[in-house]
Amino acid sequence: MTHATTVWQANRSGGLTGAEALVETSLAAGVDVCFANPGTTEMPLVAALDSVPGTRAVLGLFEGVCTGAADGYARIAGRPAMTLLHLGPGFANGIANLHNARRAHSPVFNVIGDHASWHLVHDAPLTSDIVSLASPVSGWVGTAASGAGLAQLTARAVAAATAAPGCGATLIAPADFQQEVLKAPVDVELPRPRSRPEVAVDVIDAIAKRLRAGERAVLLLGGAALDERGQRAAARIASATGAVLYSETFPAAAERGGGLPDLDRLPYFPEKAIEALAGAQLVVLAGALEPVSYFGYEGVPSLLAPYGTVEVLSTPEEDGALALEALADALGAPEPAPQRPRPDDEGLPDGALTPQSVGRIVARLLPEHAIVSVEGGTCGYPFFTASSRAARHTTLTNTGGAIGQGLPAAAGAAIAAPGRKVVALQSDGSAQYTIQSLWTMAREQLPVVTLIASNRAYNVLRTELGRHGQSRPGPNAMALTSLDEPAFDWPALARGYGVPGTRVETGEALRRELGRALAADGPQLIEMAL
């Protein structure tokens, strides 16, 4: 799984510091982007990002910007970025988006500077239990005990992060070990890319047998199985067996449009999802987890598939696309003629914007190979539905439900894929959690068009209040679900961060402004009044 190397460079005048050894190892392991919001205990690492050249350092004004960007970067680049965060409280600000990264199986390499090891005992103001904070969002946590350990644990952390299906790995780097000058070469075991495990033949045969027997089936694709190969293989299976195809509800990255089969997302609300799966005798999971209700509602089952119908074709770790291809082959499903795109060439809706008209307009104007970062229900679902007829693109969704993911993920995706346009399709409430992302887009001049679905309410919570029998919310419930009084001035917020912004109220205006924004070089923001 790994191969040995040495990070020591004898010709470095004055020797290599622990921080420099960390950065060298990180580069050697293929990590060359660092989303950072450092503090005093990370200063040797900040200096090392210059003395060891090769890393692009990107500043976030708030740590959730850094971790969300690292998640978006990993989903597009397929490899980890580093985050560099300050002690426990700085890391804590990044936890929410690391939660989403965990659910996306995104590889992320977190580096947290800590107090000098000999200073910890004095419980200075910024001291806290970093391991307790990091563990819930980290598949791997390690604390270095020497300068050399920083290099060795960097390699371990990147190996843990990149092992399928991918996870966050968090390295705690005490300041004294960052500063320590190494006295001898350090041997580190660098992670080597390792293919995903293949699904055993008997697993594929067993599912093929049931499909051949004519069982009514649903194929639920998720994770890496949602790539182009996986989707095309799934379409072969569907046309050979009549199986119904779905994407998991919140895919980390779904290829979409340009003639790919139309895999809609399994509905969000459990009643709808149960309905979608109700007729199935067999629910085949390819890279997806067994579908469960997002929240538990009294009287509604948590497990959404009919009892006893679920079979795992491939786990998130395994090579799901290969398994789907093998399954299609086992079924003798013919290679279909390449599907031609069916662009939506009907007239686009004018007049006051609705979530549906927004979805269709954005899908229609999307340039080839765009990336769409979707957060918030208002326009997210209508766009996904419309987007099967768009040009080929990649959609990122909020995998873990921690709000504030869409804007930083868009920024990270843009950094991962120079030359691809990025659209952040974002609800107004959720945009506020990591609003500082706009500044990073401006500083890095990222080609991100942020579309704010501005309905001035936490609409999903109004719906949930209704589900709890609160069809007429009282004053506190209204105050806690309304974003009016005052309404945000989105163009002003954008301008405050150096992003040109405008506001539209009609379909005509959205088409005009979105076309203009997509043709511009740097970031743009459009508030869509709904």
Add this chain to the structure above:
Amino acid sequence: MTHATTVWQANRSGGLTGAEALVETSLAAGVDVCFANPGTTEMPLVAALDSVPGTRAVLGLFEGVCTGAADGYARIAGRPAMTLLHLGPGFANGIANLHNARRAHSPVFNVIGDHASWHLVHDAPLTSDIVSLASPVSGWVGTAASGAGLAQLTARAVAAATAAPGCGATLIAPADFQQEVLKAPVDVELPRPRSRPEVAVDVIDAIAKRLRAGERAVLLLGGAALDERGQRAAARIASATGAVLYSETFPAAAERGGGLPDLDRLPYFPEKAIEALAGAQLVVLAGALEPVSYFGYEGVPSLLAPYGTVEVLSTPEEDGALALEALADALGAPEPAPQRPRPDDEGLPDGALTPQSVGRIVARLLPEHAIVSVEGGTCGYPFFTASSRAARHTTLTNTGGAIGQGLPAAAGAAIAAPGRKVVALQSDGSAQYTIQSLWTMAREQLPVVTLIASNRAYNVLRTELGRHGQSRPGPNAMALTSLDEPAFDWPALARGYGVPGTRVETGEALRRELGRALAADGPQLIEMAL
């Protein structure tokens, strides 16, 4: 410590839910403000905030606003507010400011909605290890196991939060128990205010003996000992013995000005603090902890007082003001004539703003009984120095070093003290972490004047880079410590959130605009170009 009560109300049609029992108990325990950013799993509690009247619910657009506001509220009101946050990731966004609250010994009552207990096993997307996240910032953590348990644990949590010296107490409230209709009355043990323990006479006598013997002494006041009584008693001791007085470096709330003795803060950087304490044969702690270096620097001691000189007069739990009075009495220190304010009546500096001119202008214009929330070094220290000659006011500082504390604490303080003007004296970099606070100020029309010290850099990090021998930072270090390219447009950001904002560059303009802003009713923002 507690007295029994019953929250059951037989006349409530349909019975009391667990959520309603929680809110009733909370109100009975004196908690009537809730800083909230709720989600689906908190909807029964949101409904209960209306069905059980009496709580003021204040929405924060981001959880760090809620927890920082609860901290500021507690420091001024002396009692806890509730925070209502959504599952692990929502709580995680509030951890940084709960870290500051922990270091301030602020009582805070956190309520986190969790998945229905029977839904947890399915590991739905938003599931995480909440206890692991909450423990580092909570003196008490509890998870309810029934609707009645929500009431009982609310009382326990508030009791834990309010027991001296105060802490955060976190209650995890599964959604099903929030909805559960109670079938029988619930007896809860409500917390009863309990006086701080008194310092034993022999402790006071031992210190008095050393002072009478003429030892060169420093008195370091912190926590509750920094109230008016404590400061006046300390001044008696100082004038009787020649002891030097200091406030801890980051007081939670320091009374200041209006003729109070001038207790400057112990310097931040360890070399300066060591120098300040160097001559002491006795360092007496009254409510303060032993001074330690904020960060560990190679070759600089972590402990700042000379070896063997530290004596604890009162711990943060104990009644420090009473102990100081007893010590003054034991020394036979006379009651001094009431000190008259010595207002700074020299001409105020005009021309380009400097941190010193900002400090003097703000101190001079401060209205009686203002609250000043200080975050960031640029203007914070110069203001504190100047503020001894200001009208009587209360200064809040960032106790834990987690950035993003100043604006939400200002909002919470304003809610705790209607009628008092609040000034948030805030550095530009740190203001960005919880910038959404401006919106809460606008919505609640809080009389907060936010002053942004705008130097477009993380200046403290530049200083720290210099300490690490990086006098000429490389390009990555520059990128990670600069806030230029683009500069923030602060008036635009303020307008985006509904707060009138302006920008000043000179002393004349600051005096004019600050005077106008302090006379206005709602929130105002002034960017001070430095």
